[in-house]
Amino acid sequence: MSYSPVEIIIKKRNGEQLSESELKFMFQGYIENQIPDYQMSALLMAIYHKGMKKSEISNLTSIYINSGRIITFPEDIATVDKHSTGGVGDKISIILGPIMAACGAYVPMISGRGLGHTGGTLDKLDSIPGLRTDFSEKEFRKLVLNNGYAIVSQTESLVPIDKHIYALRDVTGTIESLPLITASIMSKKIAEGARNLVIDLKIGSGAFIRNLEAARKLGKLLTNTGNSFGQNVKIIYTNMNSPLGEYVGNSLEILESIHFLQGKKIPDLYQITRRLAITMLQIAGISSSETVAVEHFDNVLNSGAALERFKLMIQAQEGDPAVCDNPQLLPRARYEIPIEATDSGWIEAIDSQNIGYALIGLGAGRRKINDQLDYSAGAYLPHKIGDHLERGARLGSIFCNNLHLVDEAAGKIADSFHLTKQPTKHQELILEY
Amino acid sequence: MSYSPVEIIIKKRNGEQLSESELKFMFQGYIENQIPDYQMSALLMAIYHKGMKKSEISNLTSIYINSGRIITFPEDIATVDKHSTGGVGDKISIILGPIMAACGAYVPMISGRGLGHTGGTLDKLDSIPGLRTDFSEKEFRKLVLNNGYAIVSQTESLVPIDKHIYALRDVTGTIESLPLITASIMSKKIAEGARNLVIDLKIGSGAFIRNLEAARKLGKLLTNTGNSFGQNVKIIYTNMNSPLGEYVGNSLEILESIHFLQGKKIPDLYQITRRLAITMLQIAGISSSETVAVEHFDNVLNSGAALERFKLMIQAQEGDPAVCDNPQLLPRARYEIPIEATDSGWIEAIDSQNIGYALIGLGAGRRKINDQLDYSAGAYLPHKIGDHLERGARLGSIFCNNLHLVDEAAGKIADSFHLTKQPTKHQELILEY
Numbered sequence: 001m002s003y004s005p006v007e008i009i010i011k012k013r014n015g016e017q018l019s020e021s022e023l024k025f026m027f028q029g030y031i032e033n034q035i036p037d038y039q040m041s042a043l044l045m046a047i048y049h050k051g052m053k054k055s056e057i058s059n060l061t062s063i064y065i066n067s068g069r070i071i072t073f074p075e076d077i078a079t080v081d082k083h084s085t086g087g088v089g090d091k092i093s094i095i096l097g098p099i100m101a102a103c104g105a106y107v108p109m110i111s112g113r114g115l116g117h118t119g120g121t122l123d124k125l126d127s128i129p130g131l132r133t134d135f136s137e138k139e140f141r142k143l144v145l146n147n148g149y150a151i152v153s154q155t156e157s158l159v160p161i162d163k164h165i166y167a168l169r170d171v172t173g174t175i176e177s178l179p180l181i182t183a184s185i186m187s188k189k190i191a192e193g194a195r196n197l198v199i200d201l202k203i204g205s206g207a208f209i210r211n212l213e214a215a216r217k218l219g220k221l222l223t224n225t226g227n228s229f230g231q232n233v234k235i236i237y238t239n240m241n242s243p244l245g246e247y248v249g250n251s252l253e254i255l256e257s258i259h260f261l262q263g264k265k266i267p268d269l270y271q272i273t274r275r276l277a278i279t280m281l282q283i284a285g286i287s288s289s290e291t292v293a294v295e296h297f298d299n300v301l302n303s304g305a306a307l308e309r310f311k312l313m314i315q316a317q318e319g320d321p322a323v324c325d326n327p328q329l330l331p332r333a334r335y336e337i338p339i340e341a342t343d344s345g346w347i348e349a350i351d352s353q354n355i356g357y358a359l360i361g362l363g364a365g366r367r368k369i370n371d372q373l374d375y376s377a378g379a380y381l382p383h384k385i386g387d388h389l390e391r392g393a394r395l396g397s398i399f400c401n402n403l404h405l406v407d408e409a410a411g412k413i414a415d416s417f418h419l420t421k422q423p424t425k426h427q428e429l430i431l432e433y
Numbered sequence: 434m435s436y437s438p439v440e441i442i443i444k445k446r447n448g449e450q451l452s453e454s455e456l457k458f459m460f461q462g463y464i465e466n467q468i469p470d471y472q473m474s475a476l477l478m479a480i481y482h483k484g485m486k487k488s489e490i491s492n493l494t495s496i497y498i499n500s501g502r503i504i505t506f507p508e509d510i511a512t513v514d515k516h517s518t519g520g521v522g523d524k525i526s527i528i529l530g531p532i533m534a535a536c537g538a539y540v541p542m543i544s545g546r547g548l549g550h551t552g553g554t555l556d557k558l559d560s561i562p563g564l565r566t567d568f569s570e571k572e573f574r575k576l577v578l579n580n581g582y583a584i585v586s587q588t589e590s591l592v593p594i595d596k597h598i599y600a601l602r603d604v605t606g607t608i609e610s611l612p613l614i615t616a617s618i619m620s621k622k623i624a625e626g627a628r629n630l631v632i633d634l635k636i637g638s639g640a641f642i643r644n645l646e647a648a649r650k651l652g653k654l655l656t657n658t659g660n661s662f663g664q665n666v667k668i669i670y671t672n673m674n675s676p677l678g679e680y681v682g683n684s685l686e687i688l689e690s691i692h693f694l695q696g697k698k699i700p701d702l703y704q705i706t707r708r709l710a711i712t713m714l715q716i717a718g719i720s721s722s723e724t725v726a727v728e729h730f731d732n733v734l735n736s737g738a739a740l741e742r743f744k745l746m747i748q749a750q751e752g753d754p755a756v757c758d759n760p761q762l763l764p765r766a767r768y769e770i771p772i773e774a775t776d777s778g779w780i781e782a783i784d785s786q787n788i789g790y791a792l793i794g795l796g797a798g799r800r801k802i803n804d805q806l807d808y809s810a811g812a813y814l815p816h817k818i819g820d821h822l823e824r825g826a827r828l829g830s831i832f833c834n835n836l837h838l839v840d841e842a843a844g845k846i847a848d849s850f851h852l853t854k855q856p857t858k859h860q861e862l863i864l865e866y
Contacts, residue, residue, distance in 0.1 A: 009606035013481065038470035042605035045478035048446065172475035173442035 005029075005039045012046040020059040027063050031164050040165070044174040052179035057221060058228040060179070064187035065229075067161040071108065071137050071193040073144070079106045080284035081194035082276055083185060085218075086118040088206040088352040089243035089381075091253040093121045093151065095260050095273050096280070098309035101148025102300035103277075105284050108144045108192045109151040110158065114365050118206070118356055119250065122153055123365075127251035127331050127375035131319025141193075147312050159187045176208065182221040189226070196232045196283045198276055203431060204241035206352025212237060212431060232283045237432040238272055242350045242384040245269040249364045249378015249399060251330040258324050261307040268384065271429050279433065331376035333399035339379075339410045341389040345419030350385060358412035362400050374401060379413060386426030389419065438462075438472045445479040453492040460496050464597050473598070477607040485612035490654060491661040493612070497620030498662075500594040504541065504570050504626040506577070512539045513717035514627035515709055516618060518651075519551040521639040521785040522676035522814075524686040526554045526584065528693050528706050529713070531742035534581025535733035536710075538717050541577045541625045542584040543591065547798050551639075551789055552683065555586055556798075560684035560764050560808035564752025574626075580745050592620045609641065615654040622659070629665045629716045631709055636864060637674035639785025645670060645864060665716045670865040671705050675783045675817040678702040682797045682811015682832060684763040691757050694740040701817065704862050712866065764809035766832035772812075772843045774822040778852030783818060791845035795833050807834060812846060819859030822852065 003025045012018055018026075026043055029035040052060065073079045082096055093109060100107045111133075114120030122133050133153045135143065143150035154163070162184050169175050189197050199222055201215050209215045219235040226233035245266050247256045260269060278293040287293035300306045311321035323329045359365050363374030381396040389395065395417060398409055436458045445451055451459075459476055462468040485493065506512045515529055526542060533540045544566075547553030555566050566586045568576065576583035587596070595617050602608050622630050632655055636648045652668040659666035678699050680689045693702060711726040720726035733739040744754035756762045792798050796807030814829040822828065828850060831842055 006604055006606050013478065013606050036470070038474040038601060039605055041471040042474040042478045042607065045446065045475045045482075046606070049478075049482040168471060171439055172472055173439050173446050173479070174475065 005035055009039060009043050009046060012043060012050055015050045017053050017056055020063075023056065023060050024063050027060065027161055027165070028067065031067060031161050037168060041168055041172040041174070044165070044169060044172060044177070044180065047179060048174050048177040054224055057179045057182050057225050060183040061187050061190070061225050061229070064159050064161045064183050065191045068159050068191065069137055069157045070191050071141055071158075073106060073108070073141070073193045077106050078104065078196070078284040078286050079108060079194045080196040080198070080280045081107055081109060081189060081192065082198045082200060082280060083189055084200040085202050085207060085209065087202045087240040087244055088118055088356045089245050089248045089253065090118065090202075091121075091124060091245060091257050092200065092269070092273050092276065094124060094254065094257040095269070096277060097149040097151060098261060098313060099273070099277050099297065099300055099306040100280055101309045101313075102305040103281055103296045104286055105148065105280065106144050107149035108140065108194055109149060110140075110154050110188060110192045111151050112154065119248070119253070119359075119365055121151060123373055123375075124250045124253045125151060126373075127254055128314060128319040128323055129329060131314060131317050133317065135317075143316055147316050148309060149313060150317065151313070154188065159191050162187055178218050178221055181218065182225050186222060186225045186229075190229045190231055195230070196280070197226055197234070198280045198283065199233065199235045200272070200276055201235050201237050202240035203237060204239055204352070205350065206243060206356070207240035234279050234283050235433070236275055236279060236430065239427050239429045239431055240352065241427060242268070243352050243355055243381055244272070246382040247378060247380055248355065248359055250373065250375040251332070252376075252378040252380070252399060254323070254330060255327050258307070258310070258327065261301070261310055263301060268429055275430050275433065333376040333378070334401045335399070335403060335406075336380075337398045337400070337406050337410065339395045339397060339413055341391055341393050341395045341417070341419075342414055343419050344389060344391040345421050346424040347383055347385050347387050347389065347417055348420040348422075348424045349418040351416040351418070354416040355379070355381070355413055358409045358416070361412070362398065362405050362409050363402075376401065381413070383417070384426065386424050388423075389417075438468055442472060442476050442479060445476060445483055448483045450486050450489055453496075456489065456493050457496050460493065460594055460598070461500060464500060464594050470601060474601055474605040474607070477598070477602060477605060477610070477613065480612060481607050481610040487654075487657055490612045490615050490658050493616040494620050494623070494658050494662070497592050497594045497616050498624045501592050501624065502570055502590045503624050504574055504591075506539060506541070506574070506626045510539050511537065511629070511717040511719050512541060512627045513629040513631070513713045514540055514542060514622060514625065515631045515633060515713060516622055517633040518635050518640060518642065520635045520673040520677055521551055521789045522678050522681045522686065523551065523635075524554075524557060524678065524690050525633065525702070525706050525709065527557060527687065527690040528702070529709060530582040530584060531694060531746065532706070532710055532730065532733055532739045533713055534742045535738040536714055536729045537719055538581065538713065539577055540582035541573065541627055542582060543573075543587050543621060543625045544584050545587065552681070552686070552792075552798055554584060556806055556808075557683045557686045558584060559806075560687055561747060561752040561756055562762060564747060564750050566750065568750075576749055580749050581742060582746060583750065584746070587621065592624050595620055611651050611654055614651065615658050619655060619658045619662075623662050623664055628663070629713070630659055630667070631713045631716065632666065632668045633705070633709055634668050634670050635673035636670060637672055637785070638783065639676060639789070640673035667712050667716050668866070669708055669712060669863065672860050672862045672864055673785065674860060675701070676785050676788060676814055677705070679815040680811060680813055681788065681792055683806065683808040684765070685809075685811040685813070685832060687756070687763060688760050691740075691743070691760065694734070694743055696734060701862055708863050708866065766809040766811070767834045768832070768836060768839075769813075770831045770833070770839050770843065772828045772830060772846055774824055774826050774828045774850070774852075775847055776852050777822060777824045778854050779857040780816055780818050780820050780822065780850055781853040781855075781857045782851040784849040784851070787849040788812070788814070788846055791842045791849070794845065795831065795838050795842050796835075809834065814846070816850070817859060819857050821856075822850075
């Protein structure tokens with residue numbers, strides 16, 4: 001079949017549905033250098049404006065998946081993964097992996113590096129001395145089967161279309177297209193071999209989705225697409241108006257994850273992780289009911305089994321598991337500088353995105369894809385919406401190695417906390433599931 | 434000023450207005466190779482979907498104009514031009530130029546070659562032995578001042594942005610954007626120096642605009658934009674449901690134009706040309722009223738003054754003016770093959786676009802930009818909507834040099850005439866002015 005690229009672009013531009021072979025002609029043709037960048041970007045912008053039908057999204061996801069290798073696991077083991085749409089301070093993957101593995105699940109986690117205001121799980125793991133995340137599909141599969149879980153980076157041969165199209169979307173203003181987001185997320189989550197998937201769909205000032213209505217739309221697309229490939233998908237809608245946990249920054253978040261696995265109950269982190277784990281255990285068929293799942297979760301945390309799995313993963317991925325007992329081995333910032341509240345009042349809003357940008361300024365995140373990170377940079381920010389602060393009280397602190405960067409970051413962070421004289425309520429963390 | 438191209442694309446994608454300097458950063462940057470094709474095509478598709486405000490279109494037109502040279506004429510001469518949005522069999526520019534010049538106007542016509550189903554004025558002129566259309570701006574200006582008019586091709590230095598953006602629009606499905614059409618048309622018509630402009634906005638099966646409502650929208654954009662540069666603009670909305678005149682094809686249309694200038698009154702061609710000329714004479718300030726303009730028009734046709742101007746133009750542009758007296762000097766097809774009506778009835782519709790494609794098949798038009806033309810190929814098609822045909826009667830004829838091409842073209846042309854058993858009315862040619 002030979003098509004005219006312009007006619008396909010015009011068809012989508014006019015709001016018509018594209019056939020599987022038209023989509024293949026364009027997207028497969030794109031990574032084979034048959035379709036030039038400028039035609040693909042025009043098509044992506046047309047998709048942004050006109051959307052895609054359910055079957056188009058499934059077909060596109062299938063084209064994405066079939067552009068590379070596919071990982072499969074034996075049918076008789078319980079494979080389950082979690083995907084998060086990204087938030088500030090989100091270290092849940094790092095905590096959930098060992099918990100699920102300790103419960104008997106197999107969790108094939110393929111994760112990413114940070115770009116934009118949210119950090120990347122791989123960047124956080126990179127702060128563990130020696131740890132590698134660049135394994136082949138074959139090695140990855142073996143790691144998962146041996147240890148119950150592994151967290152690695154996307155290889156060149158897994159969903160290669162996504163890497164190319166994502167890079168083009170990033171520079172052409174077409175990231176925020178729900179059908180394209182769906183194909184991008186689901187292709188990777190299906191190709192990595194997990195037959196069950198829980199999605200932490202984050203909503204709020206720190207997420208790219210700002211309201212529940214838009215989130216539900218995306219949630220439906222993700223569920224439908226997963227189902228069309230025989231994957232169980234469950235969406236948990238969570239609040240991302242305050243950063244997650246108390247620490248933001250790469251090695252600081254590893255430290256907080258270790259504390260969590262050691263039994264520290266950081267309220268928001270604990271509540272969301274618990275909800276995700278319980279759902280994962282149920283859809284993977286490991287726990288027969290909510291009550292059983294709760295028991296499972298509590299057991300592996302209280303017994304230290306989850307922390308043990310974390311150590312095993314670090315060792316298997318060539319890192320130094322001693323960091324779990326001796327946090328001094330993680331990169332540490334030379335300075336911890338307190339940030340004071342500039343006014344008194346209740347926190348009514350936190351601009352998490354702005355906090356993300358402040359951290360980029362400290363070197364904890366990237367502006368450009370090749371930026372070097374300062375793994376020890378970050379912030380301690382224990383306060384949430386609804387907390388009361390006195391002027392001059394400690395809002396948090398900044399961790400850094402370069403004092404010249406402190407003032408700007410501290411100012412940005414202080415500005416990100418919006419105070420009011422009216423008492424404000426704490427917010428629900430789990431919005432819908 | 435330095436902008437982020439992605440942020441500008443996203444702004445337009447979200448339906449916001451772009452500032453003059455943002456537009457300049459993108460469009461001027463594009464021809465300076467600062468903005469890559471894939472970002473420009475994403476922006477063009479966003480403009481297609483979200484449109485542009487009046488001031489944005491004026492600013493874009495200004496950026497187009499200032500990307501190259503601008504031609505100016507003395508203030509005290511009456512400069513006027515006509516633009517047609519393109520139709521099948523449209524040879525009106527070739528006829529109007531000498532008529533207007535004979536009336537004392539100065540008509541700086543910069544025209545184009547055909548691509549798609551409609552022929553190009555320059556292709557028609559190219560069929561006159563020796564005639565050139567590739568003059569510099571300086572030579573063009575001199576030709577206009579000496580002879581009252583000239584018809585030349587767009588030079589590299591006149592509105593260079595348009596050439597580049599048009600080529601990109603052509604392959605990215607963004608031709609049909611009214612703001613982009615407006616900037617493309619008006620930039621050239623303002624840069625060529627005509628202070629008065631009449632636009633023949635064609636509507637119907639042979640035009641790219643299919644209804645009066647869409648045409649009025651475009652008409653308003655064109656008028657507003659011209660006015661913002663101090664140009665008088667008048668729109669004449671004409672019917673393009675039947676091909677114009679009786680002949681379609683390059684040298685055949687030159688022959689028909691000569692017959693017109695010799696006094697032959699081909700009804701549709703005569704009516705539309707007359708309407709355009711009368712309006713041009715009035716807005717250029719040459720004729721003080723409709724009645725005076727009509728007299729002017731009739732005089733220069735009846736006296737042979739218009740034909741004389743045509744000969745002068747041909748000579749000035751290095752062609753052989755003897756073609757006017759001896760049509761045998763024009764390229765002539767070896768064969769004229771009659772086409773018969775396959776049924777009896779009244780013509781209720783003519784698919785002019787399909788006729789255009791049939792002519793491309795004969796070599797009279799281009800599929801690709803570098804296709805060679807057969808200047809003598811074409812068709813004689815005297816029937817209009819509302820005419821009655823008997824089965825087996827002559828529908829018209831095909832002119833060609835290759836008998837192998839006849840069957841397909843004849844079939845396509847016959848199929849383009851839709852007959853009905855119900856008497857059908859002849860259609861109004863001038864829809865609104």
